[in-house]
Amino acid sequence: MPYVELKNVTKRYGNVEVINGLSLGVEEGSFTALLGPSGCGKSTLLRMVAGLEEITSGQCFIAGSEVTKTPPAQRGVAMVFQNYALYPHLTVRQNIAFSLSLARVPRAVQDERVGRVASLLQLEELLERRPAQLSGGQRQRVAIGRALVRDPNVFLFDEPLSNLDAALRSQMRVELAKLHQEVKTTMIYVTHDQVEAMTLADRIVVLDKGNISQVGSPLELYNMPANRFVASFIGSPAMNFFPATVSGKSGRDVALTLPGGHSATIISRGDRLADGGVEVGVRPEHFKLGDAGGAGAAFDGTIGIVEQLGNSTLLYVDTAAGQMIVEAEGNLQVASGEKVGLTIDHTRSHMFGQDAQAI
Amino acid sequence: MSNVSSNAAVAKRRGPSWLGGVLLTLISAICAAVWFFPLYWALVTSFRHDDETVKSFGLIPENPTIDGYLYVIRNSNLPLWYLNSTITSVTITIVAVFMAACAGYAISQLRFPGRQLLWWIILASFMIPVPALIVNHFVIIASVKLLNTYPGIILPMLVTPVTVIVYKQFFDSLPKEFREAAVMDGANEFQLLLRVFLPMNWGITTALAIITFIGAWNSFLWPFLAQQNEKMMTVTVGIVAVRDSFGVFYGRFMAGAVLASLPVALAYLIFQKRVTQAITLSAGIKG
Amino acid sequence: MQKNKLSESLVAAVLVAPFIVVYGWMFVYPTFQMVQLSFTNAPLIGPGVWIGFENYTRMFADKVFQTAVWNTAYFVLLTVAPGTAVALVIALMVSRLKGWTQSVILSTFFLPFVLPVTVVYLIWDWMLNVQFGILQHVIAPIVGRPINVWRAIPWFMPSAAILTIWWTNGFSILLFLAGLRNIPKDLYEAASLDGATRWQMFSRITWPLIWPVTVLCLTIQLILQLKIFDQVYLFARGGRTQATMVLVQYIYEQAFQNNSGGYASAIAVALFVIVVAFSVLQFQLLRIRRAS
Numbered sequence: 001m002p003y004v005e006l007k008n009v010t011k012r013y014g015n016v017e018v019i020n021g022l023s024l025g026v027e028e029g030s031f032t033a034l035l036g037p038s039g040c041g042k043s044t045l046l047r048m049v050a051g052l053e054e055i056t057s058g059q060c061f062i063a064g065s066e067v068t069k070t071p072p073a074q075r076g077v078a079m080v081f082q083n084y085a086l087y088p089h090l091t092v093r094q095n096i097a098f099s100l101s102l103a104r105v106p107r108a109v110q111d112e113r114v115g116r117v118a119s120l121l122q123l124e125e126l127l128e129r130r131p132a133q134l135s136g137g138q139r140q141r142v143a144i145g146r147a148l149v150r151d152p153n154v155f156l157f158d159e160p161l162s163n164l165d166a167a168l169r170s171q172m173r174v175e176l177a178k179l180h181q182e183v184k185t186t187m188i189y190v191t192h193d194q195v196e197a198m199t200l201a202d203r204i205v206v207l208d209k210g211n212i213s214q215v216g217s218p219l220e221l222y223n224m225p226a227n228r229f230v231a232s233f234i235g236s237p238a239m240n241f242f243p244a245t246v247s248g249k250s251g252r253d254v255a256l257t258l259p260g261g262h263s264a265t266i267i268s269r270g271d272r273l274a275d276g277g278v279e280v281g282v283r284p285e286h287f288k289l290g291d292a293g294g295a296g297a298a299f300d301g302t303i304g305i306v307e308q309l310g311n312s313t314l315l316y317v318d319t320a321a322g323q324m325i326v327e328a329e330g331n332l333q334v335a336s337g338e339k340v341g342l343t344i345d346h347t348r349s350h351m352f353g354q355d356a357q358a359i
Numbered sequence: 360m361s362n363v364s365s366n367a368a369v370a371k372r373r374g375p376s377w378l379g380g381v382l383l384t385l386i387s388a389i390c391a392a393v394w395f396f397p398l399y400w401a402l403v404t405s406f407r408h409d410d411e412t413v414k415s416f417g418l419i420p421e422n423p424t425i426d427g428y429l430y431v432i433r434n435s436n437l438p439l440w441y442l443n444s445t446i447t448s449v450t451i452t453i454v455a456v457f458m459a460a461c462a463g464y465a466i467s468q469l470r471f472p473g474r475q476l477l478w479w480i481i482l483a484s485f486m487i488p489v490p491a492l493i494v495n496h497f498v499i500i501a502s503v504k505l506l507n508t509y510p511g512i513i514l515p516m517l518v519t520p521v522t523v524i525v526y527k528q529f530f531d532s533l534p535k536e537f538r539e540a541a542v543m544d545g546a547n548e549f550q551l552l553l554r555v556f557l558p559m560n561w562g563i564t565t566a567l568a569i570i571t572f573i574g575a576w577n578s579f580l581w582p583f584l585a586q587q588n589e590k591m592m593t594v595t596v597g598i599v600a601v602r603d604s605f606g607v608f609y610g611r612f613m614a615g616a617v618l619a620s621l622p623v624a625l626a627y628l629i630f631q632k633r634v635t636q637a638i639t640l641s642a643g644i645k646g
Numbered sequence: 647m648q649k650n651k652l653s654e655s656l657v658a659a660v661l662v663a664p665f666i667v668v669y670g671w672m673f674v675y676p677t678f679q680m681v682q683l684s685f686t687n688a689p690l691i692g693p694g695v696w697i698g699f700e701n702y703t704r705m706f707a708d709k710v711f712q713t714a715v716w717n718t719a720y721f722v723l724l725t726v727a728p729g730t731a732v733a734l735v736i737a738l739m740v741s742r743l744k745g746w747t748q749s750v751i752l753s754t755f756f757l758p759f760v761l762p763v764t765v766v767y768l769i770w771d772w773m774l775n776v777q778f779g780i781l782q783h784v785i786a787p788i789v790g791r792p793i794n795v796w797r798a799i800p801w802f803m804p805s806a807a808i809l810t811i812w813w814t815n816g817f818s819i820l821l822f823l824a825g826l827r828n829i830p831k832d833l834y835e836a837a838s839l840d841g842a843t844r845w846q847m848f849s850r851i852t853w854p855l856i857w858p859v860t861v862l863c864l865t866i867q868l869i870l871q872l873k874i875f876d877q878v879y880l881f882a883r884g885g886r887t888q889a890t891m892v893l894v895q896y897i898y899e900q901a902f903q904n905n906s907g908g909y910a911s912a913i914a915v916a917l918f919v920i921v922v923a924f925s926v927l928q929f930q931l932l933r934i935r936r937a938s
Contacts, residue, residue: 052539071650073545085536089558099544102554146544384747387739391754397812398757400780401769413778462665470651471658477666480674486922487677488873490894491914494901495676495683498691517668548657577762579876584902595762599880609772616768620761627760631753634760638820642862 001064003028003186004049004154009058011044011210018044019210021058026154026188026203031180033201034190035233041210042190043158049188050079050156063153078147079156083163084139086131086146093118093127096145117145120182137168144179157189161196173199194234198222206230223348224269228356231281237314239281239350242321246278254351254359256280260320264298266346268359278359281350284314284327288343289334297341299324306334317342405613412609427614437615439590440597444622447512447582447593448575455517456568463526464552468538478527484520490580497584507588515581521641522567529563530556566637569630573623594619680918683911690907701912710888711913714896717803721874721892724807726867733815733863737822738852752823756816763813763876770809771796771881796881802890806877814870818863825859826852858932865928872921893917 002025011019019041026032034042047053049060051072060068067075086095093114094101100110118124121141131139140160147155157176161169177200180187191197197204198218206213206221206229214226225231231239247263248255254268256278266280292300301319313332317324317340324342334340351359404412406423415421431437465471466478496515497506505511533556541555557564582593583600592600598615627634684701688694705711740752758766773781776794786792795801829852837847875894882890891899893913901910 050543052542072543077543079540079543081536081540083534083536085534085540087537087541087555087559089561098541102545102550146540150544383739383742387743387747387751390736390739391751394812395754395757397769397773400773404772416780416783458665458668461661465658465661469654469658469661471655474658477662481669484673486918486925487673488869488894488917488921490873490875491897491917492673492676492680494690494897494907494910494914495679496672497901498679498907499671499676501691514668515672518673520669523665548661552661573760577760579763595764599764599767609775609778612768612772616765620765623760623762624757627757628753631749635820638817639824642817642821642866 002026002061003030003063004188005059005061006045006048007059007061009045009048009060010056011041011048011053012056017210022210022212024205024212024215026186028186029184030203031187031189031201033197033204034188034207035192035194035197035204036207036213037192037233039209040207042192042207045207046079046156046158046188046190049154050077051075052079076153077156078150078152078154079158080140080143080147080160082159084131084143084160086139086142088131091128091130092123092134092142092145095131095142096123096149098146099150113149114145117149120148120179121145136164137172140164140172141175144176148183153186155185155187157187157191159191160189162191162193169196176200195236198234206233224358225281225350226358228279228281228352228358231350231352231358235283237284237325237327239283240287240324241279241281242324244278244280244351246276258298258321260299262298262300264344264346266344266349266351268351270359272353272357272359277354279352279356281352282324282344283348284325286345286348287324287326288345289315289326289328290341290343292339292341294341294343296343298344299342301340301342303334303336303338303340306332306336308332315340401613401616404609405617407610409608409610427608427610428618430608430611431614431618435615436589436592436597437594437618440592440594441618443509443512443591444576444593444595447509447516448572450509450513451516451575452568452572454513455519455571456522456564458517459519459522459567460526460557460564461552463523464530464548464556466523467527467530468551468556469548481520481523489518493580493584496581500585507586507591509591511585512582512591512593515585516575516578519571522571525563525567525640529560533559562633562636563640565630566633566640569626569633570637570641573626573634576623680911680914683908684915685912686908688907688911689905690901690910692907694908697908701909702916704909705912705916710891711896711916713888714891714893714913717878717890718872718874718892720803721807721810721878722868722871724804725810725871726864728807729811729815729867730818730860730863732811733818734822734856734860736815737819737826738848740819741823741826752819755819758813759816761813764880766809766813767877767880770805774805797885799886799889802881806881810871810874810877814867818867821859821863822856825856829855861928861932865924868924868928869921872917872924893920 004026006022006024008021008023009019010017010021022041022045024045034045036042044053048055049062051067051070055068058068059066062075062077087098090098096114096117097110100113105113114127115124118127121144123138123141123145126134126138126142131142134142143160160176161172164172173196180200189197189200202217203215204218204221205215208229214221214230216224221230221234225234228241232241242259244256244258244264246254247257252267252269253265255263255265257263258280290297299317299319299321301317301324303315304318304323305316307314307316309330311330313328313330313334315326315328315332315334317326319342326342328334353359399418403418403420405427406425407415407420408422408424408426411420411422466474492515500506500511500514505514537555537559538551541551546555576593577595578593579595583596586592586596589597589600598612598619683694685696685698686694687697687700736755740748740755743751773779774795776782776792779792782792785795793801795805833851833855834847837851842850873894874892875898878890878892879895879898882895887895887899894917897910897913897917900906900913904910
């Protein structure tokens with residue numbers, strides 16, 4: 001029985017339907033990410049769980065009870081906002097304790113609970129400061145603290161790291177992961193950044209224009225994307241796509257003719273294959289560099305830009321099928337203009353049909 | 360090429376750069392002094408003996424005295440008028456500002472039937488000149504037998520659509536995440552208003568309160584109509600309604616004038632920033 | 647946001663109720679009553695009989711009403727445009743000052759605005775006192791003799807206008823200052839590099855960019871001075887009040903001295919129409935300027 005469940009929910013703003021008949025379940029204690037580009041409806045879904053958006057039709061359940069019409073404060077959820085929404089006129093202590101003081105919790109109890117949260121998030125020294133005096137990362141922790149002190153059944157995060165710089169973001173990611181390990185509360189996390197989703201979540205829900213594209217663990221989504229959208233969204237650098245025509249089939253092996261004339265064989269996942277054209281997806285790390293004109297090469301190409309990252313090298317190779325991004329080992333001695341051949345790892349490649357679903 | 364030479368020509372015309380600044384300050388100071396003269400003259404007169412006021416016209420009183428002030432305080436109803444002004448102005452300030460904050464909050468944050476209509480009516484009320492309504496105010500207050508009472512003075516002066524509009528626009532301007540966070544923390548609307556929205560900017564409330572106070576204190580037409588009883592007059596009305604209080608002695612008149620303007624002048628001088636802020640806010644609405 | 651529509655409306659009702667009660671009772675109702683009474687012959691207190699447009703026809707033929715309209719217009723002419731011009735000049739001057747010099751000088755110009763009208767009256771009455779007023783030392787040499795400005799009809803309005811400008815200018819100065827502050831300094835720097843003279847910088851940069859503020863000041867002043875009463879009433883006491891009658895004063899006189907509530911209401915409606923007409927005019931003017 002899912003801990004948080006949305007059943008057949010629809011969200012309409014006037015005549016515009018943003019979400020249509022979506023159903024979703026979140027397991028207790030899990031860290032679920034809602035991932036997708038802006039406008040896909042992920043924040044709307046989160047806010048429907050929070051009670052900040054009305055559910056036009058459908059139902060929402062938390063911990064077994066229906067909360068579709070329940071006001072937010074009574075759902076047992078707490079939210080961390082993208083811009084933190086810390087009350088600027090209150091100290092950190094008062095910010096964290098705000099919900100308790102609204103509920104007229106005795107002062108001693110307030111102080112005790114604030115103290116516990118502050119030590120968990122390392123905020124003890126900042127308790128008497130105002131938000132304006134804090135750095136971005138500190139404010140983020142206070143926002144988490146404010147949510148944590150309410151001891152919620154579900155933690156909701158609305159793109160909490162998007163306002164932080166890169167270094168801070170990685171640091172906060174680790175802290176969030178540790179937090180989840182520590183408190184073991186169900187967490188639903190909205191983000192457009194697939195790295196955040198991949199690193200933090202045990203389950204990712206990929207959303208596209210108000211519909212669920214795929215649900216699965218990070219590695220599932222990475223290794224077995226169900227459609228072209230998920231395949232292109234997950235993984236950085238992004239997957240390469242190119243068209244190909246089916247030239248033969250034997251069991252699960254599909255022979256393809258590629259642009260440029262070479263051929264390759266790719267293992268399909270099922271029996272859905274139709275004849276004609278497919279789209280092939282190959283991740284940058286699943287291309288192998290070889291000599292130009294080598295046997296078994298899928299493409300002959302010329303190296304365009306080379307990006308030396310230290311632990312890997314990114315090559316932008318011009319081929320008959322357009323530009324391919326190839327990820328090779330670090331410290332590679334190559335130069336722009338060199339001719340190379342690219343081989344595909346056929347066990348790790350993907351095919352997508354006309355309907356953009358995986359084949 | 361020609362730009363460079365014309366630059367040099369311009370620079371030459373202007374002379375050394377500090378001269379302009381000094382000249383400007385000098386001219387400004389002179390203008391300000393001229394502008395200030397009436398107030399200065401009133402002050403000087405107030406510290407003169409009454410017989411001296413009609414004889415000497417020096418800029419500094421030769422024998423400064425506080426006789427005028429003493430007379431006014433002891434022999435007229437001015438202390439009583441002060442009390443009346445204080446009671447009415449403070450009441451008006453507190454009640455009007457609080458009512459306006461509540462109404463502005465409701466219009467900004469809540470959805471209720473008639474909300475749009477109410478907002479339109481408030482906006483339109485700018486065009487109705489309040490002095491045109493004095494007759495009707497008089498009739499209404501007379502009919503509920505509140506003439507010559509504090510409520511009688513206070514009631515018509517509680518109408519401040521500008522304050523409602525300023526509050527509504529201020530509440531509109533707050534990012535809605537604050538509201539959402541507070542709602543998730545369990546706040547009801549009253550707690551939202553009193554513990555989140557208003558405290559986020561006490562400056563605006565202070566500014567509106569001060570300007571409401573000044574307006575109430577300085578009000579003439581309505582308090583003049585609403586009180587026939589000298590003992591119930593506000594100080595603004597009293598100093599002109601009762602000429603015989605002082606006799607025809609200008610030293611005393613000026614003392615009375617200075618005393619009458621003291622609270623509002625001080626309010627401005629102390630809270631200059633707030634007053635400026637309130638004025639720019641209310642003017643911004645009419646634009 | 648998920649909430650109960652009924653309870654939201656109830657809470658809203660509680661919050662707006664005090665305001666609506668006072669506003670309705672002290673503003674909306676009197677406005678309707680004003681219009682309604684204008685069609686009756688009611689006295690100050692008590693009901694009257696419906697007489698249709700009789701009050702209005704009487705009003706248009708009424709010489710005193712015409713005088714009041716003319717005087718009000720005259721006063722407006724003397725205060726609105728000149729006052730705004732003075733405020734602009736002062737603002738231009740003050741905007742170039744810095745630090746506490748600016749602060750002190752600005753407060754000096756603004757201070758009269760926070761004073762009650764009666765204090766202003768007392769001060770200027772004293773200064774213009776025909777026997778002992780210090781300003782007579784300025785008037786007498788020019789005109790040849792001291793003048794009792796409040797009893798000499800041609801002098802009355804201009805004197806009232808001058809002190810009104812002195813009294814209310816602070817407001818416009820503040821607005822202009824804010825407007826001037828919003829003009830980016832780079833525009834002037836670029837212009838001076840292009841060789842613009844001071845006048846050109848004013849006429850080509852400052853004046854056009856400050857135009858919305860100018861219009862705002864003009865209209866606020868206009869609507870304010872159309873309602874003029876206090877100063878004129880106070881200074882005209884004891885003299886020939888009819889010659890210097892203004893509109894609000896006429897309302898007051900008809901209501902309280904002639905006991906004609908109905909007729910006074912008709913005059914009030916006339917004033918209301920005039921103010922509305924000018925407000926709409928301002929709105930249109932501003933829109934046209936913005937569009938062009």
